[in-house]
Amino acid sequence: MAEEFRLDPWASAVRLEYEKLFRYFGIKPFRELLPRVTEVLGEPLHLMRRGVIFGHRDFDSVLEAYRSGERVALVTGFMPSGRFHFGHKMVADQIIYYQKLGFEIFIVIADAEAYAVRKLDRRKVIETGLYEYVANLIALGLEKNRHTHIYFQTNYETPYYRLIQMFSRKITMAEMEAIYGDLEPGKVMAALTQAADILHPQLDYFGGFKHVLVPVGADQDPHIRLARDIADRFENELGLRRPASTYHRFQSGLDGNKMSSSRPDYTIFLSDPIDVAVRKLKNALTGGRATVEEQRRLGGEPEKCTVYEFYVYHLVRDDKKLARIYQECRGGRLLCGPDKQYAAELLAKFLEEHQRKLEKAKDRVLEYVEPPSF
Numbered sequence: 001m002a003e004e005f006r007l008d009p010w011a012s013a014v015r016l017e018y019e020k021l022f023r024y025f026g027i028k029p030f031r032e033l034l035p036r037v038t039e040v041l042g043e044p045l046h047l048m049r050r051g052v053i054f055g056h057r058d059f060d061s062v063l064e065a066y067r068s069g070e071r072v073a074l075v076t077g078f079m080p081s082g083r084f085h086f087g088h089k090m091v092a093d094q095i096i097y098y099q100k101l102g103f104e105i106f107i108v109i110a111d112a113e114a115y116a117v118r119k120l121d122r123r124k125v126i127e128t129g130l131y132e133y134v135a136n137l138i139a140l141g142l143e144k145n146r147h148t149h150i151y152f153q154t155n156y157e158t159p160y161y162r163l164i165q166m167f168s169r170k171i172t173m174a175e176m177e178a179i180y181g182d183l184e185p186g187k188v189m190a191a192l193t194q195a196a197d198i199l200h201p202q203l204d205y206f207g208g209f210k211h212v213l214v215p216v217g218a219d220q221d222p223h224i225r226l227a228r229d230i231a232d233r234f235e236n237e238l239g240l241r242r243p244a245s246t247y248h249r250f251q252s253g254l255d256g257n258k259m260s261s262s263r264p265d266y267t268i269f270l271s272d273p274i275d276v277a278v279r280k281l282k283n284a285l286t287g288g289r290a291t292v293e294e295q296r297r298l299g300g301e302p303e304k305c306t307v308y309e310f311y312v313y314h315l316v317r318d319d320k321k322l323a324r325i326y327q328e329c330r331g332g333r334l335l336c337g338p339d340k341q342y343a344a345e346l347l348a349k350f351l352e353e354h355q356r357k358l359e360k361a362k363d364r365v366l367e368y369v370e371p372p373s374f
């Protein structure tokens, strides 16, 4: 590697240069697999069709496994460090898509990581895990069945913990520092725990070998690389094989920077009161020009518009309708005022329905997961 380039999965504000992920880390473009996705899985998820899911490792082998009827599982996780927002919904949409296809589902509530790395209060983390993350997943349509498992990292009564301890033997500090940079014990633990999250579904206890897919934000790739290295080293002893992964782009905050629960004015939470959510959206950065006259003449720039991004990621599922909005904006016929009004209506409609389900879902979280007692 000529210049140094490292991803920090714990950085709070990453601006990723997605190109570099292909160049330095061998992540492959997802787009090339779209025709195969259509053949094997059927209609690709909107996030796939629109390039939001942009990269993968070995996703082709997951498709092959699915096609030939082998067992496939999805593992992904959430750090319960703040309220559930539309960036998280993107992960939920993927989980539910694969659940419908019959994948076995493992969802990690990363409370150990939130405690050790984000230094959050335990009680708060457990509450947030239950009533923000699990509740929103249920409200979005996650089903409860015998192929779906949700667990807290500190409360999983299975041989899962044995993996964390065993993994520690076959990885050196130098290797970990090459992946993560400076490390403290909490981060070492969090990284080995995440490797166990990713690899444990293959143990005999969970029914033995299966292909594992991990859909994550691109900042999580260091964890994927570590888990793949560890799998290689435990192939003989435990029969582990490398997981596959897909990577999605982050949704922007409404000011064009990162969407994050620590930036509540620029982030819409799924439990925001509707007037609050609409107000945030109406203040959003768009691709509009300085004056109406200029916008009619030059057209808007949807590529720079956080409202358009909301359509792409969440609010407009119909590709033709999305293309129409794009053209109208580009052509200077659709101005930001009326466009925001339209987006606000879609958002309000979605939230109204969702929040009705969310209230009900809150009563059901304990059917899905057992929280730690402290």
Ligand code: TRP
Binding pocket: 009, 075, 076, 077, 078, 079, 108, 110, 113, 193, 194, 197, 198, 214, 216, 220
């Ligand atoms: N580290 C992830 C985050 O910051 C959460 C996580 C924990 C996770 N274990 C995982 C993600 C396993 C994918 C797979 O959100």
